[in-house]
Amino acid sequence: MRAYYFDNLEGDQRLPHDSGMDVSDEVLKSIGVLHWHIPVDAEGKYEQDISAIAKERNYKNHDVVAISKEGLGDEFxxxxxxxxxxxxxEDEEIRYLLEGTGxxxxxxxxxxxWIRCHMGAGDLLVLPAGIYHRFTLDMGNRVRTMRLFKDEPKWIAHNRGDQTDANPFRLEYLKSIEVQ
Incomplete structure (x- = not known):
């Protein structure tokens, strides 16, 4: 995974938008973002590594989601x-890319x-509950990703606004990164 500051220039969201200013692991950790690279291998060793991380973080369920033009058709x-x-x-978001890039x-x-994290197969990303974020594919237009969940699979997005700024999970996140 490569992290860098987004350039904020107009253009397709799937373009790199690379400012040329890389972001260090220390900066990512300071905002609660963690990542690992666990190569996807034919023997399935990656599954053991993912299971170990899931157990450590108390994740019990997962699913696999594929996003592509072919799969989503007119809704892509x-x-x-x-x-x-x-x-x-309101929960951590953990994603492990099995195929593709985004x-x-x-x-x-x-x-x-914005810090842009370009991920490929084998990259695992953990976003803390309460952090503002967004996702897009890159120009490859396809990804297959494993999503991990503490309980039943769910995905509820709270779009940014005054109400979300006051959300208890958002406020707890800000406290965790020591923002007053």
């Missing part, structure tokens, strides 16, 4: 745009800048 562009709305979740953008609270 609408779905991609909906994933790109700035939002947060971008997770996370909001750096102190600067309000």
């Amino acid at each position: 562009e609408t779905k991609i745009k909906s994933f790109y709305h700035e939002h947060m979740h 971008f997770f953008d996370v909001r750096e609270h102190s600067s309000e800048s």
Whole structure:
């Protein structure tokens, strides 16, 4: 995974939007974002590694989601745009890419800048509950990803706004990164 500041220039959300300014692991950790690279292998060793992380983080369920033009048909562009709305979740978001490539953008609270995380097969990303983020494919237009859940699979996005800014999970997140 490569992380860098988003350039904020006009253009297709699936383009790199690379400012040329890389973001260090320390900056990611300071906003609660964790990541690992666990190669997807034919023997299935990656499944053991993912299971170990899931157990450590108390995750009990998972599913696999594929996003592509072929799979979504006429709804593809609408779905991609909906994933790109700035939002947060009340649970950690853990994604492991099995195939394809895409971008997770996370909001750096102190600067309000977007940090773009370009992920490929074998990349695992953990976003803390309450962090503002968004997702899009890159120009490859396809991804297959494993989503991990503490309980039953669910995905509820809370789009950014005054109400979400006051959400208890958002406030707890800000406290965890020591924002007053």
